[in-house]
Amino acid sequence: MRSVRAILVMAHLTLHEALRRRVLLAVLIGGAAFLVLYGTGFHFVEREVHRQVGAINRVQYRITLNFFLLAGLYAVNFLTVMTSVLLPVDTLSGEIASGVIQTLAAKPIRRVEIVLGKWLAYVGVSAGYLLLMAGGVLAIGRVLSGLTPPDVAIGLPLMMLEGALLVTLSISCGARLTTITSGITVFGLFGLAFVGGWVEQIGTMTGNDAARNVGTVASLIMPSESLWQLAAHHMQPAIMSELHLSPFSPASVPSPEMVVWAAGYLVVALAWGLRGFQKRAL
């Protein structure tokens, strides 16, 4: 009970900090600008598609606009990744470097509770941001074309898991490394998964097993891109993914076990960060 309260006090402080330091505001303004741009684009694209095929070919209309919706969600995915890495990256390392953490850690609160409180707050921020932005994209699609991608209820949680995974890595690296090293490490891992994902797709399409294996290994080292691909796979009509009609129709769909792997990965990364912070001289 006492632990829960301590974690909540820390989470509250962390959210308060994000609000007070106006980082959240900056992120939200950037997000709003994106949605305005996307909405405008969607409006013109929809009009053009409707003029060309809409009246006669309902399937073609749907496929094209679903592709455009996925492109919007892909951008949201990327923005969420940035937010999930950059917002929490200095929350521990920065406070350790400045000495702010000393008065905190000398209080009757466990170090685990400090980390979990911060983690909880940033996972919340990441998920909230994703819901807001993805909700915006979906609302634009719904209002302007009457379309909603299929299985959003599966896709969005997968994207949320990706955000949570990056928050976890960002905080856990910050518990052990300096801010700049943490940022480089997490983006490095993300980049590796990103490139690995494409290598795997190309390898699958060209039938090159070596390239495919490289991709698989990359997604085991860092499962973030696989989570997006899985989410994208669910959020498009079967015909699109079967015919590989868009860059978001993965040639090799990550297996559902990848979700378990990613969840386990998150837990281990968090434990690694907790342990590092526990032992660290402050």
Place this chain on the structure above:
Amino acid sequence: MAEPVVETHGLRRDFGAKVAVEDLSLSLRQGEVFGFLGPNGAGKTTSLKMLLGLVEPTAGRARVLGAPLGDRATRARLGFLPEHFRFHDWLTGREFLDFHGRLCGMDRARRARRIDALLERVDLVDAAPRRLREYSKGMLQRIGLAQALLHEPALVFLDEPTSGLDPLGRLLVRDIIRELRTQGVTVFLNSHLLGEVEATCDRVAFVKAGRTVHELTLADEAHIAFQVGLRLGSHDGAVLEGLARFGRDVEARDGWVRMKIERDETLPEIARWLIERRVDVHEMRAERRSLEDWFLDIMGQDQRPG
């Protein structure tokens, strides 16, 4: 006898190949103001951080308030003002204290009461609604002190608590430390401002290169605290022998007779005795042996090679 408030045996901390603290052996009694003295880099801050559970010792044993180092329940009874007093500077003074009160598990009513009292005590009532970012160094140190005392701790660690303060601020801190002593709170004071320490501490330990090299009870040492210098007219050995009854280490050199006496009251007795003997007194000086003399003595000896 009551259990010591802090007790350490051979506490040690290495950072890689560097030994920050080699052998910390201390015992603090309840209600005393304990000064921890040493030059920069002697391991004072690391020692204090070990006692607070911020840094884990590499070796040695210690108990704080009867519990092992880092014990969570015990930390609710410790107060700490860190050396560099860096805080969440986007909080206002009042929010900062409130947050730390919540971390200590204080309920709302008690927080409000204590925060008001402490803001008053450290003279920051007007600054309380302002963000810490706008505070001067001295104000930050005072709000940090309020933070350390908020939850009415039994043991307070102050790491260079007056480094950012002007003379009035220093007097304030000195008064607060005295108040704490009358309340029975034990104070562990890290400092290299010897005047501060001399004015507030009951007992001091000198630390050099990560070792406690000497302990001094200031009240006790007062009995050899005076160094007397006399410039006398013609006198013989019998006068020197006679002076020995008033103090010790009587020696005559370079036209001066020097000796150590125990109490202030001995001075007029010496004067009266010399005049009765018809010895001319040209000059008479009495100097208290300062903590600085002790410090230089102890640190100097230790620095000799071999």
